[in-house]
Each structure stands twice: as structure tokens, then as C-alpha cells.
Amino acid sequence: MAAGSTYTPIATTTLGSAQADITFSSITGSYTDLIIVANIIRTSGSDLEFQLNGNTGSNYSTTFLFGDGSTAQSINTTNAAAGNAGYSASTNPMTMIMQLQNYSNATTFKTILVRNSPAANAVSALVNLYRSTSAITSIKFYPTAGNLNTGSTFTLYGIAAA
Amino acid sequence: LLNIIAGTLSSPVVIVPSSYESIATVTVGSGGSSSIDFTSIPATYTHLQIRLLARTTHPSGTDGDYLDMQFNSDTGANYATHQISANGSSASAAAFTSQTSMYPSRVGSTGLAANIFGCIIIDILDYSSTTKYKTVRQLGGYDANGSGLLRFASCLWTNTNAVTSINLQAGSGTGLEQYSTFALYGIKGV
Numbered sequence: 001m002a003a004g005s006t007y008t009p010i011a012t013t014t015l016g017s018a019q020a021d022i023t024f025s026s027i028t029g030s031y032t033d034l035i036i037v038a039n040i041i042r043t044s045g046s047d048l049e050f051q052l053n054g055n056t057g058s059n060y061s062t063t064f065l066f067g068d069g070s071t072a073q074s075i076n077t078t079n080a081a082a083g084n085a086g087y088s089a090s091t092n093p094m095t096m097i098m099q100l101q102n103y104s105n106a107t108t109f110k111t112i113l114v115r116n117s118p119a120a121n122a123v124s125a126l127v128n129l130y131r132s133t134s135a136i137t138s139i140k141f142y143p144t145a146g147n148l149n150t151g152s153t154f155t156l157y158g159i160a161a162a
Numbered sequence: 163l164l165n166i167i168a169g170t171l172s173s174p175v176v177i178v179p180s181s182y183e184s185i186a187t188v189t190v191g192s193g194g195s196s197s198i199d200f201t202s203i204p205a206t207y208t209h210l211q212i213r214l215l216a217r218t219t220h221p222s223g224t225d226g227d228y229l230d231m232q233f234n235s236d237t238g239a240n241y242a243t244h245q246i247s248a249n250g251s252s253a254s255a256a257a258f259t260s261q262t263s264m265y266p267s268r269v270g271s272t273g274l275a276a277n278i279f280g281c282i283i284i285d286i287l288d289y290s291s292t293t294k295y296k297t298v299r300q301l302g303g304y305d306a307n308g309s310g311l312l313r314f315a316s317c318l319w320t321n322t323n324a325v326t327s328i329n330l331q332a333g334s335g336t337g338l339e340q341y342s343t344f345a346l347y348g349i350k351g352v
Contacts, residue, residue: 006347007182032187032345033213063303063310065248076250078308101281102215107341109277111215111270111304125248127312129305133277159213161345162184 007035012155018043021142024156029104029135031158036098036139038154044146045089048096049082051140052110052130056081059131066124083128085141086116091149094118104135181350183207190342194219197331198338200346205290205324207348212284214302216342218332220271224309225249226280227271228333230263231317233296233325237262245315250308264317265333267302272339279342280304289325296325 008031013022027034040048051060058079066073066087077084088094099113112128130136141154185207188198203210220227232241243258243265258265269280282302289296296319303312319325328346332338 004183005180006184032343061305061307061310063248063250063305063312065246065253065312065314067253072246072248072253074248074250074253074312076305076308076310099213099281099283101213102343105341107277108215108217108279111279111281113281113283113301113303115301125301125312125314127281127303127305127310129278129307129310131277131307159182159347160184161187161213161343161347 006160008158010156010158012153015148015150015152018147018149020147021140022148022154023138023140025138027137027139030160032102032161033159034100034103034136035157035159036154037157038096038152040094040096040152041149042088042091042143042146043149044091046143046145047087048085048141048143050085051082052136053132053134053138054140055132060128062126062128064124064126066122068122083112083130084126085114086118086124086126088118088121090118090120092118092120100136106133106135108133110136183348183350185346185348187343187345190338190340192340194337194339196337197329198344199327199329201327203326203328208288208351209349210286210289210325211347211349212328212344213347214282214344215279216282216344217270217279217339218272218334219336219339220332220334221273221336223271223273224306226268226274226304226311228268229266229282230331230333231266232263232329233319233321234323234327235329236319236321240320242318243315245313247311247313249311264298264319266300266315267313268304268311269302270304270306274306278304278306286325292322292324294322295320
């Protein structure tokens with residue numbers, strides 16, 4: 001039964017200057033799920049992409065749900081070199097919450113859910129597949145154009161199941 | 163968000179209320195399982211959250227399989243679900259009323275390539291109230307590198323009883339594959 005309190009902050013990064021990417025590395029396998037909560041400012045409108053375990057192969061795919069105030073639409077990507085955590089055409093702050101469930105299991109491919117709110121122009125949700133059975137030990141985020149700007153915050157949490 | 167974070171990279175200040183607790187976890191073993199149950203759920207929390215990774219044994223089709231969810235072993239037509247879904251080419255909405263179960267998102271199934279599971283996060287708000295019908299929200303889906311489904315759903319159980327048990331099973335009526343995991347958490351209020 002109950003294993004006690006969980007939902008533990010593991011690491012937080014607040015950018016003091018613009019940079020191309022941020023990485024959470026050396027993630028332990030001591031949790032069941034990971035959650036990343038980010039408030040992101042970019043220097044230009046772009047996709048926010050992520051790579052796991054430094055893997056740059058064509059092992060990622062994504063299904064998108066996207067609404068811009070007038071239409072709801074869906075697209076997908078296949079055999080991509082990165083997962084997608086959302087798009088915004090604006091440089092206004094964008095919130096992103098990513099869920100990596102059973103990230104340390106060595107049996108299944110990894111399915112990653114994302115909620116993304118570029119509130120200035122859209123709202124979106126995404127489900128990503130990373131076709132690897134390896135435990136996730138690092139996560140890198142980067143915009144496809146420009147940089148992550150000063151003031152962006154990324155916090156990594158761990159949840160441990162009973 | 164349950165935690166309050168303030169600080170900078172150089173001097174983080176982290177306050178972590180003891181408000182999110184693991185209650186129970188079910189992992190499907192070899193041979194699979196027809197369904198999973200959380201029973202004797204205590205009323206000591208304000209909200210519940212289920213975090214699941216699942217794949218059913220539905221053998222055909224390339225669009226995964228949906229899950230059925232029931233509370234307190236109620237098999238009557240006392241459930242409704244409204245959903246918005248995305249399949250990679252279009253977005254759509256649907257409603258199901260007077261149903262015998264709720265319909266969280268689709269997950270992976272045997273009809274897809276190996277090792278593809280789906281994830282769902284289910285929030286059951288004010289689950290121990292005895293004066294309100296129970297409302298559930300969920301976000302979930304799967305991607306299979308060329309097909310997939312993402313779904314938001316809100317579900318209703320038209321019953322004022324406190325939720326004390328939860329049943330989840332494959333919508334196809336088949337079963338749940340090995341390595342499927344279902345974790346139940348409790349969230350405290352003040």
C-alpha cells in the first residue's frame with residue numbers, strides 16, 4: 001500500500017543567459033515516472049525538440065493535437081531524429097509539461113506525453129514514441145531556431161510508485 | 163502543481179508539501195491479465211490520480227485499443243465520456259452517454275509493432291464526496307511511428323457514492339499484456 005510522499009524535485013535550471021539547449025543528465029532509475037515542468041522563452045518562434053540519452057538516430061515519432069483559436073488539427077512525424085515538445089510562432093513565454101512514464105524500464109519503447117501552452121497563439125498536446133527499450137538517463141531540450149532565452153526555467157520531478 | 167519552487171540556479175529554494183502519495187501499483191505479469199483493480203481505496207485524500215502504461219492483447223487493427231473504466235463495480239449505464247482526439251491527420255470530437263463504463267484514451271495493442279505501449283494520466287477529483295457526481299479528466303495516447311492517437315477526455319459517473327474501487331480493462335474485451343503498469347496516487351488537500 002502507500003509508499004509515502006513522492007513527487008520529488010530532482011533538478012531545476014533557470015537560464016541566466018541565452019543558450020542553445022539544456023540537458024538533464026545522470027538521471028537515476030530510482031523513480032517510476034519523470035515530469036518536466038518548463039516555462040520557456042525563445043529568441044525566435046520555433047519547435048521545441050528533445051532527445052533522449054543523446055540518441056540522434058531516426059528513432060522518434062510524434063502525434064500532435066493543435067488548436068490555434070480557429071481550427072483544431074492533427075499531424076504526425078515519423079522516423080524523426082528528435083521528439084517534439086510543441087511549437088510556437090511567438091517568442092512569448094510557453095509552458096510545457098512533459099510526462100515520461102516508466103522511464104527506467106528496459107523492456108518497452110518509451111511513450112512520452114506533452115502538454116504545451118504557447119498562450120499567445122495556440123494550445124497543443126503531443127504523444128511521442130522513442131523506439132528504444134533503454135532506460136532514460138538524460139534529456140536534452142533545444143529550439144529548432146534561435147536560442148532558449150534568459151529566464152527560461154526547467155524543473156525535473158520524480159514520482160515513485162508503491 | 164503540487165510543489166512550490168522558487169529560486170535560481172545558484173541558490174534554489176525548494177518547498178515540497180507532503181501532498182502527493184503513492185497508494186498502490188499493479189504490474190501485469192507474464193501471461194497477462196483480463197483486468198486490474200484498485201480496491202479498498204481510503205477516503206483520506208482529496209483527489210486521486212492514476213498513471214498507467216498499457217498495451218492490450220487486442221490482436222487486430224492498427225489503431226490500438228481503448229480502455230474501459232468502472233467505479234465501485236457499478237455495471238449500470240451510469241457513465242458518460244466526452245473526448246477530443248487526434249490521429250495524426252485530423253482532430254475529432256465524440257460523446258458517449260448512458261454507457262456502462264468510461265472510456266479513457268486508446269493505448270497500444272498486440273495489433274501494433276512490438277514494445278509499443280500507451281500512457282494515460284487520469285485525475286479523479288473529489289472522489290470521496292458523497293454529495294456530487296464524480297468527474298474524471300484524462301490525457302493519454304500512443305504513437306506507433308506512422309499511426310497513433312492522442313486524446314483528452316472528461317468522464318462522468320452519475321453516482322454520489324465515494325469511489326472506493328476502480329476497475330480497468332481492455333475495451334476490446336481481450337486482456338492486458340505483460341509489463342502494463344497501473345499506479346494509483348492520492349493528492350491531499352488542506
